[in-house]
Amino acid sequence: MVTMSMHLGYLVGTAIFLAVLAGAVMFQIHAVCFHPYLFWLVIVATTTAGTTFTDSFDRSLGIGYIGGASTLFILLLASLAIR
Incomplete structure (x- = not known):
């Protein structure tokens, strides 16, 4: 993976792949x-x-994964509440 082999860190790797995804x-x-x-x-x-x-x-x-899933769930609920 890019984050491990290039020593960029997970935050930078996430930004790179989110940019590729958006494009x-x-x-x-x-x-x-x-x-x-x-x-x-x-x-x-x-x-x-x-x-x-x-x-x-x-x-x-x-x-952890539970905390990450909980955060994403809260973000999903917040995005639905904004609509």
């Missing part, structure tokens, strides 16, 4: 026709960004 999703949304490579790029970017995000919660913040 891939934007291209996918604006695509006029179906592009299988673009589709799979979004799938791989989603899983990779999710993995580095949860690793940053577990290892960098030290709150």
Whole structure:
């Protein structure tokens, strides 16, 4: 993984993969026709960004997977309340 092999840390790795995910999703949304490579790029970017995000919660913040899941659940509820 980029965060371990390049010694960037989980926060920087998460930012990198979230940026890749955001770019891939934007291209996918604006695509006029179906592009299988673009589709799979979004799938791989989603899983990779999710993995580095949860690793940053577990290892960098030290709150574990339960704490990370609870934080994401609270963020989900907050985003629904804003609507």
